[in-house]
Amino acid sequence: MSVVVITGANCGIGLALAEQFTKRGDDVIACVRSNSPELKATGAEIYDGIDLCDGEAIQGFCEKIAGRPIDILVNNASTYNDRNLVEDIDVDAVRKEFETNVLGPLQLTKGLLPEIVKGGKIVFISSSLGSIEENETGSSVGYRMSKSATNMLAKTLCNELWERFISTTTIHPGIVPTKMSEFSGIRLPEDAAKGVISRIDKLSLDTSGMFWHQDGRQILW
Numbered sequence: 001m002s003v004v005v006i007t008g009a010n011c012g013i014g015l016a017l018a019e020q021f022t023k024r025g026d027d028v029i030a031c032v033r034s035n036s037p038e039l040k041a042t043g044a045e046i047y048d049g050i051d052l053c054d055g056e057a058i059q060g061f062c063e064k065i066a067g068r069p070i071d072i073l074v075n076n077a078s079t080y081n082d083r084n085l086v087e088d089i090d091v092d093a094v095r096k097e098f099e100t101n102v103l104g105p106l107q108l109t110k111g112l113l114p115e116i117v118k119g120g121k122i123v124f125i126s127s128s129l130g131s132i133e134e135n136e137t138g139s140s141v142g143y144r145m146s147k148s149a150t151n152m153l154a155k156t157l158c159n160e161l162w163e164r165f166i167s168t169t170t171i172h173p174g175i176v177p178t179k180m181s182e183f184s185g186i187r188l189p190e191d192a193a194k195g196v197i198s199r200i201d202k203l204s205l206d207t208s209g210m211f212w213h214q215d216g217r218q219i220l221w
Contacts, residue, residue: 008077016193052104062111094142158209
């Protein structure tokens with residue numbers, strides 16, 4: 001049995017992860033902006049009112065669970081505010097994406113790092129849109145930039161935490177019909193979550209710092 005912290009666990013992929021982790025007997029600590037009946041039904045330990053753009057809220061959450069050994073941290077919460085071309089970019093929307101997708105997870109991970117156990121795992125739910133090599137269409141520049149930064153964070157942590165036996169990874173869950181994707185996509189959240197958990201289970205120091213598709217394919221940086 002593992003203790004798993006999941007951000008953005010009240011809906012979509014985060015909710016599916018909470019459901020599947022708790023179903024198999026793991027203890028889930030859900031860090032969310034708002035609760036939901038579906039999340040309550042999982043039996044997870046819920047901390048709501050935590051906005052990843054709010055540094056004080058993140059610090060407060062970390063203080064509340066200080067001293068709790070954590071096996072897996074899943075930085076899942078994300079936002080996708082800008083689907084424009086560079087010439088139409090909304091800089092404020094990009095700033096919000098960086099605050100939510102990069103700086104929030106960075107502060108949360110830093111705050112919880114003392115609780116991550118030897119052999120623990122830190123996971124970032126990323127996107128193939130963050131791959132520089134696979135960018136062949138342009139657009140969504142802010143989101144792409146934020147996810148590239150997320151990938152860099154995971155790789156940097158891999159190098160820094162190697163001697164502490166803590167593994168890191170970024171995982172693309174596929175396009176899932178959720179509010180963030182404007183309900184487009186062909187993969188159900190529960191199927192994406194199953195693949196994500198499979199990647200987490202296989203994560204080790206030997207595969208730390210890599211970028212994976214939930215189906216097991218390695219994604220180019």
